[in-house]
Amino acid sequence: MCCSHAATDSKLPAAPIAEASYSHFFRRFHTPYAVLGHDLTLRQGVFALFFVFCLTPWASPPMALALGLLLAQTLGNPFSTHTRRLTQKLLQFSVIGLGFGMNAQAAVAAGKEGVLFTVASISGTLLLGYFIGKWLGLGRQVVHLISCGTAICGGSAIAAVGPVLRAKDEEMSVALGTVFVLNALALFAFPPIGHILAMTQNQFGLWCAIAIHDTSSVVGAAAAYGDQALQVATTVKLARALWIIPVSVGTALLFKQQGVKVKIPYFILGFVAAMLLNTFVPVAKPLGPVLVQLAKIGLTATLFFIGAGLSVKVVRSVGIRPYILGVLLWLVISTASLFVILHAA
Known part of the structure; x- marks a missing residue:
């Protein structure tokens, strides 16, 4: 018995030692080192390496998102303030650049095909969100933010509608966190589903535009499927994003908010201008492939x-009920739109 106790006791410090070693290992990545007169940390170096890799031809949108998620869950983002500020601008310029690879006539045809889906899905999502949110006992403003993000274009819609609602920072964070997590799932899940169902390029592109929240994830998933899908x-997603304006105005009236400004997504006009230049100005065509690649x-x-x-802290801070609302809305809109698209004549 004594020997047994002694053997057991001798193993007890192993766990604390392992935890200490684990903690010491990660502490090294946060320790500043002098490099060419500047204090730099290893995690900044890792971030820089991942970022440079994302600029190479070997990196795909899903892979880039996966690398970002890996960094967020381990070392953290050492430049979170800067990347948060850059993300929206970089996305807007990227969307404008994609316009140089598109034909205006084809875009109009695609836009017409998606307009009925857009009207039905936006109104249906907002209405369904209201009832599910009421059932879950969520605050009216959080419900409306998540519903708008699901119905229109994710974070952009939430950012536009939030000030109209005079939403609190916590409410904005909850809505954005819910939408961003679901975006990440969609980016990985949609292309394999499209291949399993043998969807055409046109079908998959339309499904992405309707069923995925953010423009970034829509474009990322579609790009992984093919150029026509992209x-x-x-085109359909940006046409859908214009609904930010009437929905924001409707929000101000519904919630009886006065003296608020509606944010207009002007970058969509840049996309249209790029598309028109590529279609009708021959001099601009040679620049198209370069700008599209950039x-x-x-x-x-x-x-x-x-x-x-998307750190663990961000994911956990949302709570379970907003995720339930977001997931239920997402499942309904994605399955319903998929059924209609696959069975449309």
Whole structure:
């Protein structure tokens, strides 16, 4: 018995020692080292290496998002303030650049095909969100933010509608956190589903535009499926994003908010201008492939930044009920739109 106790006792310090070693290992990545007169940390170096890789031809949008998520869950994002500020601008410029690879006539045709889906899905999602949110006992403003993010274009819609609602920072964070996590799942899940169902490029692009929240993830998933899917998805999604304006105005009236400004997504006009230049100005056509390639690189970097911002703390801070609302809305809109698209004549 005594020997047994002694043997057991001798093993007890192993766990604390292992934890200490683990903690010491990660502490090294946060320790500043003098490099060429500047204090730099190893985690900054890792971030820089991942970022540079995302600029190479070997990196895909899903891979960039995965690298960002890996960094967020381990070392953390050492430049979170800067990447948060850059993400939206980089996405907007990337979307404009994609316009130089599109034909205006084809875009109009794609836009017409998606308009009925857009109207039905936006109104249906907002209405369904209201009832599910009421059932879950969530605050009215959080419900409306998540519903708008699901119905229109994710974080952009939430950022536009939030000030109209005069939403609190916590409410904005909850809505954005819910949408960004689901975006990450969609980016990985949609292309394999499309291949399993043998969806055409046109079908998949339309499904992405309707069923995935953020423009970044829509473009990323569609780009992984094919160039035609990318064109359809981008055009329909940006046409859908214009609904930010009437929905924001409707929000102000519904919630009886006065004296608020509606944010207009002006970058969509840049996308349209780029598309018109590529279609009708012959001099601009040789620049098209270069600008489109730069736009795709910019999109890949954007997804890396988004992934790097989704830490465990952000995910946990949302709570379970907003995720339930977001998941239920997402499942309904994705399955319903998939059924309609696959069975449309």
